[in-house]
Amino acid sequence: MMHQEQRQRTHDLLASKGIQRALFTSSNSVRWLTGFAPPIQLPNLFLGAPALVWYEAGHYTLVVLDGQDGLVADLQSASDCAVITYMGYTIQQAIASGDRLRETLAPLLQRSQAQGPVGVEVQDTTLLLQQLLDSALPTRAAITPIDGWLVPLRMIKTAEELQKLRENFALTDIGHEAARKAVQAGKREIDVWTEIHAAVQQAAGRRVPLGNDCVVGYRQNNIGGWPEDLVIREHDNVIVDLSTLAHGYWSDSCMTYYAGEPTAEQVKLHQTCAEALTFAISLVRPGLLAKELDQQVRQFMQKAGYAVYPHHTGHGVGVTGHEEPRIVPYNDVALEAGMVILLEPGAYFPSQFGARLEDAMLVTANGAEVLTRHDKSLP
């Protein structure tokens, strides 16, 4: 019964707002509502549109390209969610996935019994879909934009999501084990990255998309970026910030490694980041405002004598890599038990060195349960 709880929460929200039917077009919403997680390493050339969910009076229909049945097998046993497919690839005629999608979706809309406005995620709704809604619904209906409505619901993770996230954090732990061994003078950023990615995929037994950063300290922007062919020298630091994508969910975690012995300045910064992270985790409890947490961690780094980092202090994670609650200066959202957040203090000296350490944690009734287990100690 993949993601049944997500659909129940959404049904409750829509019912409370008087919405009896809705079209979800954001791929994040679709993934969260159904667990449908198509591969994303290369664009699919045969899509009429990314997968969609049509909702009507407590029942959901996932509309996906054909040939992806293996990805929706679990869902097909769910009583509240049907799956329909349309043709993409064919050699018998020109690819016309948009037309095939239209022909598949129209009868579903025409059967609509519900009354009142149609909720639509308009930001990701293409003109093709808009025209289809206008023409296929039995009576022309007003559209209520519902963009972002699921974002607050997504903050509290279900047991099923926690399981996916735990498996996923275990993959970044494996990546960090490989990174610790890989960072050596003479290797390039891309060599380190390649060893990390290989270790993650070999452990998973399948392809796993990997983000985010693998940057040597002597870069001008040494906060983050994709690995290049920059050579790591003795004493250089390398910031390795990893997100894996497993079952449609993201993970995240960061560590800073050193080629050979770190310098005294690097040791001091690394230890300060480690203390800031420990301090940050100690603050986590239900009720704490995101902006208060942000402020306290920034102040910790400042008191230790470092310029405040230019990025967020942390963020939620789930079907996207950065989501609510964003741990940033403006955010009044209060932490709640069941959220999964990242915290990641750092400091950066452009073109010289830098450090960032990051852990993931589940917010619990009493505090935080740390979900990442990578070794953050100095060599």
Next chain:
Amino acid sequence: MMHQEQRQRTHDLLASKGIQRALFTSSNSVRWLTGFAPPIQLPNLFLGAPALVWYEAGHYTLVVLDGQDGLVADLQSASDCAVITYMGYTIQQAIASGDRLRETLAPLLQRSQAQGPVGVEVQDTTLLLQQLLDSALPTRAAITPIDGWLVPLRMIKTAEELQKLRENFALTDIGHEAARKAVQAGKREIDVWTEIHAAVQQAAGRRVPLGNDCVVGYRQNNIGGWPEDLVIREHDNVIVDLSTLAHGYWSDSCMTYYAGEPTAEQVKLHQTCAEALTFAISLVRPGLLAKELDQQVRQFMQKAGYAVYPHHTGHGVGVTGHEEPRIVPYNDVALEAGMVILLEPGAYFPSQFGARLEDAMLVTANGAEVLTRHDKSLP
């Protein structure tokens, strides 16, 4: 002057159709018009929309998310193409890239001097963009859908594109060298894949997205698919079909490898595929219809006693992995000098073994120049 020739061809087409202004929203069109090639291995969370191109009377403006200036540096020197950016990531306020995009694009549209209908790629135009066109243009203008208009223009590659494609095919050649060594009894599909990807990235010195197939012969569907943790046994074949993405362009090429000695049946099939590919390449010349080429290669395999393959005989390649000319049974498009096509005969015995060999070639005045150089001989 990145992609100036593409913009000139497009201007000529639009002028011939009486279109003085147009919005290009397909990422394939944007990449082809400008060379702008953002990384695609993970979705960008801070986009208001994928990059756009606004065209007016011979001048183009690329509209992209901020922080990607490095990717558009070459373009900024082009006299016919401006670049404007809008804010994505910030810690000072909620992410509102859609609003920022709207605020950035609206003044550009309001300055429009051109008359008549607005060409719009409607299939990839979101409601947000549609509303913006309606509200920001000085006078409400009729929309002329221009989806697919660039597809025929894209078939003939420019010198600049050929250079990108040649570099890219060299990467798949490197991948195949690694695959030939990697395929051994006891390894898994994912292990082979990981060695290929590492070799490609180490040679490129940067991250390179990699497709498509790495499948052992005893799979039920042994034509294609992502590598899994299936173990390769002695005598098993592994079909390795590789696309790399470099500078926004795709490559492609396929080879079949064997763990240890291939069986007599495998040798016969492999040699037949090699002969079919040689035969196919010998047919290539300007004026040949795609469907005739398709038919002749299918017949070659049938005459050799094999069931005809269920996929295309080949396809064009460029800013997408499969594009016109599609070498398929229905297609009346004639080959022309300057096209880059793939040809890939194969045959498959489900759950047992299969083979496919694929080369890329430039169609020339006299025939074909093969662009892929991977070793397709038996071990």
